[in-house]
Amino acid sequence: MKRNLTIGTRRSQLALWQANYVAEALRRHDPELTVQLQHIVTQGDKILDVPLARIGGKGLFTTELEQRLLDGTIDLAVHSLKDLPADVPDGLCLAAITARHHVHDAFVSNTYASLEALPAGARIGTSSLRRKAQLLHTRPDLFVADLRGNVDTRLKKLDDGQYDAIILAEAGLQRLGRADRITQLLPVDTMIPAVGQGALAIETRADDESLKQALAFLNDEGTAAATTAERTFLAAINGSCQVPVGVYGTVQDGILTLQSIIAAPDGSQVCRTTTRGSAADSAAIGHEAACTLLDDGGRRILTDLGIIPTY
Template sequence: MKRNLTIGTRRSQLALWQANYVADALRRHDPELSVQLQHIVTQGDKILDVPLARIGGKGLFTTELERRLLDGTIDLAVHSLKDLPADVPDGLCLAAITARHHVHDAFVSNTYATLESLPAGACIGTSSLRRRAQLLHTRPDLVVSDLRGNVDTRLKKLDDGQYDAIILAEAGLQRLGRADRICQLLPVTTMIPAVGQGALAIETRADDMSLRQALAFLNDQDTAAAATAERAFLAAINGSCQVPVGVYGTVRNGTLTLQSIIAAPDGSQVCRTTTQGPVADSAAIGKEAACTLLDDGGRRILTDLGITPTY
């Protein structure tokens, strides 16, 4: 393996935290290794005044990094796994998926302690169709308003009184030292997380076997198995991080349990299922869950959004 590595990363505080987390782990693992970061601006970073669901497409936060990998400008890219499309481009691979921590969505408010305590008509901010659909399914009396920007920008908009509450990923708040802003962690029964939420993905060139082997120590087998099922689900519905689906896998004693939903954006319909099986069948479990929900009304929901499922 080369002794000088370049990690590609977005410029946001959270992305830099994630890239530095991996860089520090690599340096500890091999003190003679030189690791540097290269900042890359993605399409999702450039368009900040339009809800993500309206921008459309896949790879809003990853395509530019993958181009740099393919042209050899960078050696590896660090992504929030939830931002990574289910299909990895030819010539690239996921060398490691880190252990997942802080998987939940967090309710943040300066006035109210819980989602349940919000009064009817309160304004809650999120840019995620997944969150919007589940919020409105639970609380159809709320007003859900679009919210874009990095973590600090979103918190400032809350502090400025633009929203009564906002929903953010627990992982991002924890990583940036903002855990004190969390009022409530939303249970999975209320809010199923996004595909890969809470985990980091390390992407590199498929033919760089020495680097792939060097990164293997960062891979967490249980998280990788859960992510395999979640991403197989996403591939089967031909989805992206901008569609109203939630999938969350957990592994215990060799058994994978996958909770998943496909929901109408207005919360009027939620198709939900729980699927189990051996860890070795992770991909098949994800596909099975997708097929179950597609047959249970999910196909119509996605078709109405202009999405044609693979199965």
């Protein structure tokens, strides 16, 4: 393996935390290794005044990094796994999926103690169709408004009184030292997380065998199995991180449990299922869950949104 590695990363504070986390792990593992970061601007970073679902859901925060990998400008890219499309481009691979922590969505408010405590008509901010659909399914009396920007920008908008509450990923708040802003962790029964939420993905060139071997120590088998099921589910419905679906896998004693939903954007309909099986069959479990939900009304929901499932 080469002794100098370049990690491609977005410039946001959270992306830099993630890239530095991997860089430090690599340096600890191999003190002779030199690791540097290269900052890359993605489409999702450039367009901040339009809801994500309107500008296309696939690759908004990853395409530019993947192109740098393919042209050899960088050696690896560190992604929030939830931002990474289900289909990895030819010539690239996911060399490691880190152990998942802090998987929940977080309710953040300066006034109200919980989602349940919000009064009718309260204004709650999120940029995610997945969150919007589940919020409105639980609380159809709320007004869900779009919210873009990095974590600090979103918190400032809350503090400025633009929202009564906002929903953010627990992982991002924890990583940035903002855990004190969490008012309530939303249970999975209320808010199923996004595909890969809480995990980091390390992407590199598929033909770089020495680098893939060097990155293997960062891979967590349980998280990799769970997120393989989640990403297979996403691929089967032809979805992206900006469609109203949630899927969350856990592994215990070799058994993978996958909870998944497909929801109408207004929350009026939610198709939900739980699928279990051997963690060794993670891809098959993800596909089974997708087929079940598509046949149970999910296909109609997605078709109405212009999404044609691959199954």
